[in-house]
Amino acid sequence: MKISKEIKIDLFTRMVKVRTFEDETNKIFMAGKEMPGFLHLSQGEDAMAAGTCANLEINDAIYTTHRGHGCIIAKGADLKPMMAELFGRIAGCCKGRAGSMHFADVKTGCMGSNGVVGEGMRLAIGTAFAQKYNKTNNVTAVFFGEGATGTGSFHEAFNMAGTLKLPVIFVCSINLYAQMTHKSVHIAIENVADRAAGYGAPGVTFDGNDVEVVYEEVAKAVKHCRAGKGPYLVEGKTYRHYGHFIGDPCNYRPAGELEEWMKKDPVVLYEKKLLKEGVLDAKGVQAIKDECKKLVDESVEYARKSPQPDIEELYKDIFA
Amino acid sequence: MGKPITFQWAINHGIAEEMRRDPTVFIVGEDVGKPGGPFGVTRGIIDEFGAERAVDTPISEGAIIGLCIGAAAAGLRPVAEIMFMNFITLCVEEFYNQASKMRWMFGAQVKVPMVVRAMTAGGYGAGPHHSSSLEGWFASMPGMKVVMPSTPVNAKGLMKAAIRDDNPILYVEPLASYRLKAEMPEGDFVTPIGKCEIVQDGSDITIVSVGRMLQESLKAVGTLAQDGIKAELIDLLTVNPLDMDTIYASVKKTHRLVIIHEAKETMGIGAEIAALVQDTVFDWLDAPVARVAAPFTHIAFQPKLEQHYLPDAGKLVAKVKKMMG
Numbered sequence: 001m002k003i004s005k006e007i008k009i010d011l012f013t014r015m016v017k018v019r020t021f022e023d024e025t026n027k028i029f030m031a032g033k034e035m036p037g038f039l040h041l042s043q044g045e046d047a048m049a050a051g052t053c054a055n056l057e058i059n060d061a062i063y064t065t066h067r068g069h070g071c072i073i074a075k076g077a078d079l080k081p082m083m084a085e086l087f088g089r090i091a092g093c094c095k096g097r098a099g100s101m102h103f104a105d106v107k108t109g110c111m112g113s114n115g116v117v118g119e120g121m122r123l124a125i126g127t128a129f130a131q132k133y134n135k136t137n138n139v140t141a142v143f144f145g146e147g148a149t150g151t152g153s154f155h156e157a158f159n160m161a162g163t164l165k166l167p168v169i170f171v172c173s174i175n176l177y178a179q180m181t182h183k184s185v186h187i188a189i190e191n192v193a194d195r196a197a198g199y200g201a202p203g204v205t206f207d208g209n210d211v212e213v214v215y216e217e218v219a220k221a222v223k224h225c226r227a228g229k230g231p232y233l234v235e236g237k238t239y240r241h242y243g244h245f246i247g248d249p250c251n252y253r254p255a256g257e258l259e260e261w262m263k264k265d266p267v268v269l270y271e272k273k274l275l276k277e278g279v280l281d282a283k284g285v286q287a288i289k290d291e292c293k294k295l296v297d298e299s300v301e302y303a304r305k306s307p308q309p310d311i312e313e314l315y316k317d318i319f320a
Numbered sequence: 321m322g323k324p325i326t327f328q329w330a331i332n333h334g335i336a337e338e339m340r341r342d343p344t345v346f347i348v349g350e351d352v353g354k355p356g357g358p359f360g361v362t363r364g365i366i367d368e369f370g371a372e373r374a375v376d377t378p379i380s381e382g383a384i385i386g387l388c389i390g391a392a393a394a395g396l397r398p399v400a401e402i403m404f405m406n407f408i409t410l411c412v413e414e415f416y417n418q419a420s421k422m423r424w425m426f427g428a429q430v431k432v433p434m435v436v437r438a439m440t441a442g443g444y445g446a447g448p449h450h451s452s453s454l455e456g457w458f459a460s461m462p463g464m465k466v467v468m469p470s471t472p473v474n475a476k477g478l479m480k481a482a483i484r485d486d487n488p489i490l491y492v493e494p495l496a497s498y499r500l501k502a503e504m505p506e507g508d509f510v511t512p513i514g515k516c517e518i519v520q521d522g523s524d525i526t527i528v529s530v531g532r533m534l535q536e537s538l539k540a541v542g543t544l545a546q547d548g549i550k551a552e553l554i555d556l557l558t559v560n561p562l563d564m565d566t567i568y569a570s571v572k573k574t575h576r577l578v579i580i581h582e583a584k585e586t587m588g589i590g591a592e593i594a595a596l597v598q599d600t601v602f603d604w605l606d607a608p609v610a611r612v613a614a615p616f617t618h619i620a621f622q623p624k625l626e627q628h629y630l631p632d633a634g635k636l637v638a639k640v641k642k643m644m645g
Contacts, residue, residue, distance in 0.1 A: 094427035094429070106393075111390070112426065115417070116413060119414075122414065123389050125386060125390060126386055126389055126392070126398075127393065127394045129390065129396075130395060133346070133391070134396075140390075156380035159380065160377060317427065317428040319423075319487050320432075320487050
C-alpha cells in the first residue's frame, strides 16, 4: 500500500495535535488549580489513535477508554468543548458533567470514553448493530488495552459481534501495564490477536508506534468490516509514557524501560521519517506544530472563559 | 372489544403493533427469535418481521444490554428480553453506569430509548436463582424508568408506552400473571408511564399494590368489604417515576396506607413510599404506614417456605385489620 503525501501529513498532524493537547493538559493539571478530578494521559499511544482514526469517516463511530483524549482528538472532535469539559465548565462538550473519563462528542462519532474498563466494547456492538440495521456501511472502532481483555465484556462483545457479523474493529493498544500491573499478569498468551480466532475474526499484531503501519493495518480491518464480513481485531504494541494517571510515580517499571521506549516515541520517529523522505521540511514541521499549539491555546482560553455550571444543571437531562 | 387474550399475548401484541408502526423497533435476547421466547411471549415476531428485527443472541446478558444502549444511542428502539429477573444481576453495570447515566453524563447529546423485559417468578418453586424481584434496585437509578404491569390490558398499554418513551425502561412481567385473560380496548392505546391507577374507590384505608400483587389485593379488598372495611386500591404501575400525588390525595381521604409488593420489605419500594408519605402528608395519617412484603431472607424453592416468604391476600387482610384496630 502506497501512502500518499497528503495522508502522511494528515497522520503527522493528528499525532501532533494529540500530543500537544496532552502535554498542555498535563501542565495545567499538574499546576493543580483548574482541572478537577482524575486524568489519564495518552502520550506514547498517539500513533494508535491517529493511524486508526485516519481510516474513519465522520459517521463511523469510536468508543474509547478512560485514557481517551487522543482517540477523540484524532477522530476530529473540536478541542474547545473538549478542553472546557476537562475544566468542568458549562461550555464543555458534556456541559462539564462528564470530565476526562466519561466524555463524548457525538456529532463527530465519539460515542464516549468510559470509566469502567472494557465497557466500551459492549456498547460498541450496539452502535455497530445500528450501522448494519440501517444498512449504512459505517463501522465502529473500539479502543482498549490488554488489561480489558480480562473482562467479560471483551468475550461477550467479541463473541456477539462474531455471531451477528457486526462491523466492529477491536483496537487493542498493548501498553504493557493494566493500571500498575504488568501485561504478563493479565494475559496468558503473548498476543491478544491470537484470541480473535476464537470469535471467527482475523487478528493482527503490529508495531503500534509506527503510525503508517497502524494506518495500513486498520485500513484492512475497515475494508473487512465495510464489506460485511464481521469483526476484526488489531493489536498495536505501544507504551504509556506517563503511567496510569497523572502523578503516578511508576515505581513498578523496571529501570531503563521508559528510556528505551522514549527512543521509539511515535511522534519523534515519524517527524524524522517525514523529514528524511522530504515529505515535510523543518519549516513545514514547525508550521504544523505551531498550528496545533494555536488550537490548543485557543481551547484553553475558551475553557477559562466559560463559567462553571449552575447547581440546577445537576438536575437537568436525567430523563429525555 | 375482541376475544379475550392472555397477559403474555398482550405483551406480544404490544411489541408487534409498535414494530409495525416504527421500523426502528427490534427485539433482541436469548431465544426471542426462532424459539419465540422461553415462555412464548415473542412467538411469531420473527415470522412477521424477519431475523434482522428479531435477534437471537448468545447467553451474554451484559452484551445484550450493551448492544441495546449502543443501538439506542444511535437512534434505534431495542426491546430486550433478559428472561428471569435474577439474570439481570449480570448486567447491572450496563443499567447503572451506562444506560441510566448516558444522557445526563453526555450533556443531553443522546437519548437512550430502550425497553428491557424481565420476569419475576415467585410462586412457582423456581428457587433462589429464578424467583427474585429486584425492581427496587433499578427504581433507585436516576434516569431509569421501571414499569410493572398487573393486567393484560395494562401489560399491552405499558409495553406500547415504554417503546415510545425516549428513556431506558425496565418492564417487569410476572410469570404468575401470564395466563390472566382480558379483552383489549379497541384500536391503538397506551397506558401512561408515571401514573398509577385507582382500581377501586374506598374511604377507610389506601392499599398501594405493586405488580402482580394486584390480584392478591383484589381478593383482599373483597374479603375486607365483607367486614365492612372499604379499602381504596391503587395499582402503582410505574415504580419510577412514582406518581405520589395520587397516593397523597388518597391518603388524605382514607388516613391509612399499606403498601404490598413481592420484593423484600428491607430497602424496598414500600419503604420509599412510606417515607415520602410521612414527609408530606403526616398530619393526615391516623396510623403508621404499613408494608406487606417479603421478609429479609432468600426465596426458597421449597413450597412451604416459599409460600411463607411471598406476600398474599391473607397477609394483607391480616395487616389491614390490625391497622383498623
